[in-house]
Amino acid sequence: MSSAxxxxAWLLVVLCAASGAYCLRQVRRSGGAAAGEAVMAFGMALMAVPLGDRGGWQALLLAAVFCGAAxxxxxxxxxxxxxAHHLVGSLAMAWMALTAAAGYGHGGGPSLVTGLLLLYFAGYVLLGGTRLVAAAGPAQGAYPPAPTELTRACRLAMGMGMLAMLMMM
Structure with missing residues (x-):
């Protein structure tokens, strides 16, 4: 792995860990959804840690955590x-962990499942980015009451992290 x-990878770890910490702070206010987002963010941070080749048992353990999140x-x-986005995200993380455990990825191009997940998260990031920009603009009353801009930014960051992880497969 090159230094770049x-x-x-370490920037992705920090981004995901910060998103997880923010989601943990929101658990009391929003209930189960923020808890699921925190688990996803911390799991994404763990998967992004550049440890070289992970052992099969570590990837299987992560897959079990993400199946629980699903x-x-x-x-x-x-x-x-x-x-439903939580379900898609959890299953995507389980997919990445299982492919890492099986030794697939990093060569040969993306599988059909990885390609579909890439399309989904690319759309999610584009939609989330436009909503964030619209919420910060002059037409703030255009949407029904929604999460704060910081929550939107957190979700957007997690979507971009997921997209980056899928592209690295």
Whole structure:
């Protein structure tokens, strides 16, 4: 791994850990959704740590954590379909951990599943970026009451982190 790749990976670790810390602060106010986002952010930070080749057991442990997060996301779906993103994110992280455990990735191009996840998160980042810009602009009343701009920025950062991790596969 080159020093530029290592620096990028560590920046992604810091970004995801900071997002996780912010989400933990929001747990009391928002309930289960922020807890799921915190688990995802800290898990993304762990997966982004540049440790070279991870052992299979570490990747399987991360996959188990993300499968648990996916079950939590399924539980959150009771409150509405807007929680489906948590499910997609959890399953994407489990996918990346399982492919790391199996030794796939880093060569041969993306699989169909990875390609679909790349498309989903690219769209999520673009949509999240436009919403963040619109919320900061003069037409603040255009959306129904939504999370603060900092929460939107946190979600956007996590989406960009997920996109970066998928592109590195």
């Amino acid at each position: 790749d290592s620096a990028s 079950l939590h996301a399924v539980w959150l779906l009771r409150a509405g379909v807007h929680h």
